[in-house]
Amino acid sequence: MITCEGLVKIYKSDDLEVVALQGLNLKVEDGELMAIIGNSGSGKSTLLNILGGLDRPSAGSVHVGPWDLLKISEDDLVKYKRETVGFIWQNNARNLLPYLTALENVEMPMMLSGKVDRAYAKQLLEWVGLKERMHNKLHQLSGGEQQRVAIAISLCNRPKLLLADEPTGSVDTATSDLIMGIFRKLNQELGVTIVIVTHDLTLAGKVDRVVAIRDGLTSTEFLKRNPNMIPGGGEEQQEEKGLQAVHEAYVVVDRVGRLQVPKEYLSALNIKDKASMEFDGERIIITPPKSLGG
Numbered sequence: 001m002i003t004c005e006g007l008v009k010i011y012k013s014d015d016l017e018v019v020a021l022q023g024l025n026l027k028v029e030d031g032e033l034m035a036i037i038g039n040s041g042s043g044k045s046t047l048l049n050i051l052g053g054l055d056r057p058s059a060g061s062v063h064v065g066p067w068d069l070l071k072i073s074e075d076d077l078v079k080y081k082r083e084t085v086g087f088i089w090q091n092n093a094r095n096l097l098p099y100l101t102a103l104e105n106v107e108m109p110m111m112l113s114g115k116v117d118r119a120y121a122k123q124l125l126e127w128v129g130l131k132e133r134m135h136n137k138l139h140q141l142s143g144g145e146q147q148r149v150a151i152a153i154s155l156c157n158r159p160k161l162l163l164a165d166e167p168t169g170s171v172d173t174a175t176s177d178l179i180m181g182i183f184r185k186l187n188q189e190l191g192v193t194i195v196i197v198t199h200d201l202t203l204a205g206k207v208d209r210v211v212a213i214r215d216g217l218t219s220t221e222f223l224k225r226n227p228n229m230i231p232g233g234g235e236e237q238q239e240e241k242g243l244q245a246v247h248e249a250y251v252v253v254d255r256v257g258r259l260q261v262p263k264e265y266l267s268a269l270n271i272k273d274k275a276s277m278e279f280d281g282e283r284i285i286i287t288p289p290k291s292l293g294g
């Protein structure tokens with residue numbers, strides 16, 4: 001579904017340049033439900049905005065299904081956004097209208113795109129567990145319920161790809177579990193490919209594959225040891241142990257053999273711009289530069 005190779009995004013303002021993505025590689029299979037994690041400023045939102053067609057990449061390649069998002073024309077980009085992707089934001093207030101009901105909020109984007117399908121709008125609200133609340137005005141719903149309305153809205157155009165930026169950022173744990181359950185259902189029953197960007201390791205721990213971004217590059221991949229396991233109880237324990245309670249961590253090696261060594265490893269060994277590397281037949285060993293080490 002998604003292939004990014006050597007993806008670069010540079011933000012330019014007056015005399016300042018920020019390289020937000022530095023040649024990022026990422027593959028997401030059709031029908032996958034995966035998460036992207038990373039520290040603040042690592043480039044997660046930049047990537048999501050590019051995948052959602054809200055921002056243009058500077059260089060490299062990015063394909064979503066048949067679309068080439070580097071070369072796509074403005075007209076096709078509008079079509080792509082309308083037909084292929086759905087977006088969920090942490091701050092749903094910017095999508096929703098407080099003086100309309102949940103149902104009217106779902107129908108609004110349908111109206112804007114020219115075809116209101118009330119039966120489908122109702123079905124979507126039922127999907128997110130708001131069947132009983134669909135005629136309530138938005139301001140009568142809790143934050144978590146409003147977030148579920150936002151999820152229903154993101155599905156209005158029957159997207160093949162759903163992009164969620166911190167979807168559980170401002171809701172409690174119970175709502176976060178509920179939202180994750182909705183994602184899993186959408187993924188398994190409708191086959192929607194879902195990419196979640198999150199800081200929330202508990203949420204990330206619930207998907208089979210998590211990709212970590214560091215400094216605008218994919219650095220580590222976490223794969224669930226038992227992909228069929230859907231965490232039920234004992235999740236507090238899982239949170240304590242972080243992702244590696246149920247996931248195995250792998251360092252990402254790109255096509256030309258580059259990988260990122262965590263900064264803390266480098267500073268622990270006082271490695272700056274050079275290192276020595278040996279291969280002992282089984283392991284590759286990186287040490288401070290031998291001839292310079294003294």
Ligand SMILES: Nc1ncnc2c1ncn2[C@@H]1O[C@H](COP(=O)(O)OP(=O)(O)OP(=O)(O)O)[C@@H](O)[C@H]1O
Nearest residue numbers: 011018019020038039040041042043044045046047
């Ligand atoms: N419009 C912009 N103009 C200039 N720089 C930007 C712009 N948007 C993002 N950046 C910079 O690009 C880098 C990556 O930002 P991005 O928002 O993608 O990070 P993030 O991982 O999503 O962070 P957070 O978790 O805090 O949202 C940061 O250094 C940020 O300051």
